[in-house]
Amino acid sequence: MDLVAEINASWGWVGLNAIEVVAENDFGNLIVKDDESRYWRIFPEELACEIVAANRQELDLLSNDQEFLQDWNMRVLVSVAKEALGELTENKKYCFVIPASLGGEYNASNFKTIALVELIRFSGDLAHQIKDLPPGSKIKLNVE
DSSP: OOHHHHHHHHHGGGTOOEEEEEEEOTTOOEEEEETTSOEEEEEGGGTEEEEEESSHHHHHHHTTOHHHHHHHHOHHHHHHHHHHHOSOOTTEEEEESSOGGGTOOSSGGGEEEEEHHHHHHHHHHHHHHHTTSOTTOOOOOOOO
């Protein structure tokens, strides 16, 4: 399955109908264009997917926003992950073993590498499973 199809299969439940991946970072965050020319960001570490720009003009403005760029580039986290795990190989991304939104720590002991398609599938499926839980709910996450 190609990446756009995997995005739609794993994250379509939020209303995203992806047609193109516009950008990706080393932690597998994606900027995705949908069939209404809106732009979404998938945050695997936060188990989140949301509209970040209603059109290309808004995306261009966002791409010049220093706060957004700092968050997007994740330079400190990438540096820590690279030091602990080495350079990424083709189609691989760094990831949080336990997503940050579930209490996973922002440090090297919680980072691994994973194929981008698997990361998108895992994060979308897990986000869908827990979407209706109230904040602070206890869950058991088995990571193999």
